[in-house]
Amino acid sequence: MKYSSEYRDADAAQGYAHEIRRITKQPWTIMEICGGQTHAIVKFGLDELLPKEIELVHGPGCPVCVTPLELIDKAVQIAQRKDVIFCSFGDMLRVPGSDVDLFGIKARGGDVRILYSPLDALKIAKENPTKEVVFFAVGFETTAPAHAMAVYLAKQQEIHNFSVLVSHVLVPPAMEAILGSETNRVQGFLAAGHVCAIMGYDEYIPIAAKYKVPIVVTGFEPLDILQGISMCVKQLEEGRYEVENQYTRAVTEGGNHPAQHYIKEVFHVVNRKWRGIGEIGMSGLSLRPAYAEFDAELRFDVGGYTAEESPLCISGLIMQGQKKPNECSAFGKQCTPEKPLGAPMVSNEGACAAYYRYRRAELAASAALTSAGAKGEV
Amino acid sequence: MSAIKDFTLQCPLPITDYPTVTLAHGGGGKLMHQLIEKMILPAFQSPLLETRHDGAVFALGGARLAFTTDSYVVNPLFFPGGDIGSLAINGTVNDLSMCGARPFYLSCGLILEEGLPMETLWAVVQSLKQAAEVAGVQLVTGDTKVVDRGKGDGVFINTAGVGLVEHDLTIAPSSVKEGDVVLLSGDVGRHGIAIMAMRQGLEFESAIESDCAPLNGAVQALLDGKVQVHCLRDLTRGGLGTTLIEIAEATGLQIIIDEKKIPVRDDVAGACEVLGFDPLYLANEGRMIVFVPENEVARALELLRKASPHTAGAVEIGRVTGERGGLVKMKSRIGTTRIIDMLSGEQLPRIC
Numbered sequence: 001m002k003y004s005s006e007y008r009d010a011d012a013a014q015g016y017a018h019e020i021r022r023i024t025k026q027p028w029t030i031m032e033i034c035g036g037q038t039h040a041i042v043k044f045g046l047d048e049l050l051p052k053e054i055e056l057v058h059g060p061g062c063p064v065c066v067t068p069l070e071l072i073d074k075a076v077q078i079a080q081r082k083d084v085i086f087c088s089f090g091d092m093l094r095v096p097g098s099d100v101d102l103f104g105i106k107a108r109g110g111d112v113r114i115l116y117s118p119l120d121a122l123k124i125a126k127e128n129p130t131k132e133v134v135f136f137a138v139g140f141e142t143t144a145p146a147h148a149m150a151v152y153l154a155k156q157q158e159i160h161n162f163s164v165l166v167s168h169v170l171v172p173p174a175m176e177a178i179l180g181s182e183t184n185r186v187q188g189f190l191a192a193g194h195v196c197a198i199m200g201y202d203e204y205i206p207i208a209a210k211y212k213v214p215i216v217v218t219g220f221e222p223l224d225i226l227q228g229i230s231m232c233v234k235q236l237e238e239g240r241y242e243v244e245n246q247y248t249r250a251v252t253e254g255g256n257h258p259a260q261h262y263i264k265e266v267f268h269v270v271n272r273k274w275r276g277i278g279e280i281g282m283s284g285l286s287l288r289p290a291y292a293e294f295d296a297e298l299r300f301d302v303g304g305y306t307a308e309e310s311p312l313c314i315s316g317l318i319m320q321g322q323k324k325p326n327e328c329s330a331f332g333k334q335c336t337p338e339k340p341l342g343a344p345m346v347s348n349e350g351a352c353a354a355y356y357r358y359r360r361a362e363l364a365a366s367a368a369l370t371s372a373g374a375k376g377e378v
Numbered sequence: 379m380s381a382i383k384d385f386t387l388q389c390p391l392p393i394t395d396y397p398t399v400t401l402a403h404g405g406g407g408k409l410m411h412q413l414i415e416k417m418i419l420p421a422f423q424s425p426l427l428e429t430r431h432d433g434a435v436f437a438l439g440g441a442r443l444a445f446t447t448d449s450y451v452v453n454p455l456f457f458p459g460g461d462i463g464s465l466a467i468n469g470t471v472n473d474l475s476m477c478g479a480r481p482f483y484l485s486c487g488l489i490l491e492e493g494l495p496m497e498t499l500w501a502v503v504q505s506l507k508q509a510a511e512v513a514g515v516q517l518v519t520g521d522t523k524v525v526d527r528g529k530g531d532g533v534f535i536n537t538a539g540v541g542l543v544e545h546d547l548t549i550a551p552s553s554v555k556e557g558d559v560v561l562l563s564g565d566v567g568r569h570g571i572a573i574m575a576m577r578q579g580l581e582f583e584s585a586i587e588s589d590c591a592p593l594n595g596a597v598q599a600l601l602d603g604k605v606q607v608h609c610l611r612d613l614t615r616g617g618l619g620t621t622l623i624e625i626a627e628a629t630g631l632q633i634i635i636d637e638k639k640i641p642v643r644d645d646v647a648g649a650c651e652v653l654g655f656d657p658l659y660l661a662n663e664g665r666m667i668v669f670v671p672e673n674e675v676a677r678a679l680e681l682l683r684k685a686s687p688h689t690a691g692a693v694e695i696g697r698v699t700g701e702r703g704g705l706v707k708m709k710s711r712i713g714t715t716r717i718i719d720m721l722s723g724e725q726l727p728r729i730c
Contacts, residue, residue, distance in 0.1 A: 004647070004651060005711075008711045008712060009711075009712070010711060010712045010713045013712040013713070014712075014713065042716075043710075043716060044710050044711075044712055044714060044716075045710060045712075045714030045715060045716050046712075046714070048714050049712075049714065090726030091726045093726065094402075094726065103400050103401065103402065104398070104400065106400075106401070107398045107399065107400045107401070108398065114726065116653075222711075222712050337408075338408055338409065338412075356719070357717065357719040358716045358717050358719070359716075359717070360717070360719075362717075
């Protein structure tokens with residue numbers, strides 16, 4: 001297929017892999033921010049092509065994974081109301097809340113619908129004037145413009161039975177939180193290409209300078225990722241720490257200005273809690289007071305609700321790049337995609353789910369080898 | 379900027395049970411398989427059921443018969459390339475064919491929702507008739523029930539079918555052997571995308587038509603050609619990936635396939651990119667995989683390609699290795715290898 005198969009060419013992939021091996025002289029730890037990149041790395045086995053000196057760790061860029069438990073519970077509370085049509089992107093429906101997921105609410109008779117665009121929710125609101133239509137506005141800078149546009153249009157068109165349950169997070173503050181942590185291991189970043197397509201990459205320039213880390217804006221196809229790694233390693237080996245753009249076919253330095261305009265019109269930056277990580281200052285978006293009438297938390301009075309998460313899984317450590325999914329004692333045992341203990345096991349883009357789907361046989365084999373070795377059997 | 383010094387390890391409580399049936403229990407993935415294994419098989423204990431094949435094959439009155447049933451619930455009722463009527467015929471014809479049987483007689487149970495336009499019902503009935511004629515089977519018994527408005531989705535159909543097994547082969551997962559080659563009868567994923575596009579109002583430059591088709595002609599061509607077929611399986615809800623896993627798990631052998639050899643039409647691949655779907659798990663209604671010994675590959679492919687336009691695109695996609703463990707692996711386009719896993723339920727469109 002044009003514009004994707006070219007970026008999955010075996011010879012070109014081997015070429016980049018060879019180049020990375022050639023320039024790598026020391027061990028480096030590189031984090032890919034975005035869950036879409038994690039998925040591609042594991043799906044295509046890109047890390048198998050890298051020299052052992054290069055370790056990829058998986059970042060917090062999976063919207064499903066970082067949406068706090070209490071937001072899921074709030075969604076569940078709203079979705080089970082008889083007067084509500086609750087709309088969401090598909091992969092949020094399987095994320096477990098404290099008691100039940102949104103699929104469970106649908107099974108109990110709730111009107112829960114999977115949509116591809118928040119603008120479709122506006123249409124549903126117009127068609128169902130006696131119902132309250134709520135959209136679960138989850139995601140990073142990538143989905144923010146569409147959510148902003150839906151709320152903006154709702155106000156313009158006076159659609160009063162529409163509201164959004166917002167859980168928007170931002171990439172740069174999360175990168176700073178990771179880099180500022182005392183236990184940080186990340187030495188270079190692959191920045192999320194689609195986030196940068198909206199926001200540009202000028203806001204990464206001060207981060208690269210302050211923490212002395214190279215940041216390479218990277219796409220999602222195998223060749224994009226290999227080239228991004230190659231550019232990052234080259235900077236690390238040369239002692240440079242700049243912001244470079246691998247994903248030039250989609251990303252410009254200034255980004256998409258109309259999209260940014262609507263984000264700023266509708267949202268303002270606030271502190272946000274990240275599931276598994278905790279609260280990060282000024283790391284999310286919330287509706288501006290002028291649009292507060294479209295805030296589902298206020299409309300359904302669930303704003304004060306909080307939920308306690310049980311300290312069973314290590315998703316926080318995984319999303320900060322400090323542990324790999326297979327280093328969790330529950331991985332593949334108590335925690336599987338059918339019965340996830342933590343959000344990274346739920347989403348397709350979650351690091352744990354990606355490891356489980358594509359890696360578990362190899363991981364089991366190497367674990368068996370290690371345990372046999374420990375007993376002196378090898 | 380707050381540094382993460384004192385964050386606590388956090389995790390949601392596990393949801394360990396499903397007190398009610400969810401859509402994922404019918405999605406063709408792991409939850410459906412668990413439902414069958416934990417509830418259905420133990421309740422009805424039967425050696426024929428235990429074979430977990432598309433139908434039961436047994437001797438009766440001196441003949442070897444195949445018997446199968448399937449229920450059809452699809453929204454929308456009419457979609458590019460087919461409708462619930464053609465699905466209900468082809469699905470059951472194909473299940474009989476996968477047992478290596480020649481399909482003869484079908485039953486048809488119609489569950490109709492109060493308020494269904496008579497015109498719609500007529501169109502479905504005409505489609506049932508036409509699909510039966512094309513497949514060369516007869517509808518010989520049936521039943522009709524009407525449920526209250528709001529208790530059905532227009533029309534639900536159940537068909538059952540009987541076919542005759544006219545050879546001595548055991549066409550089943552138990553016959554799959556190390557070294558067998560896996561053939562695929564054509565491109566994958568069209569039915570899944572056709573339905574999805576209609577359901578979600580997605581528009582593509584040209585309509586993607588379902589692959590809905592009867593496979594009995596192609597199977598008969600293999601059998602008439604005396605090809606030593608080891609196993610046949612049609613790809614339905616869970617797609618090529620799930621079907622391969624079912625066979626690998628049933629045999630305990632490893633199957634390795636080559637991503638580059640799996641035909642996916644450009645428009646289907648494009649839709650998958652947009653929606654975040656993997657074509658390996660998209661539904662098909664007129665595709666099958668065929669397991670044959672290596673020395674039969676060339677002849678089997680030639681027969682399939684000639685037998686019907688629905689199998690004209692048949693290709694070899696992989697083979698059964700000697701390794702145990704019941705896994706399916708795929709060599710990716712860039713030359714690496716990964717596991718193909720069964721999905722928990724239906725594929726869900728991802729956020730971004």
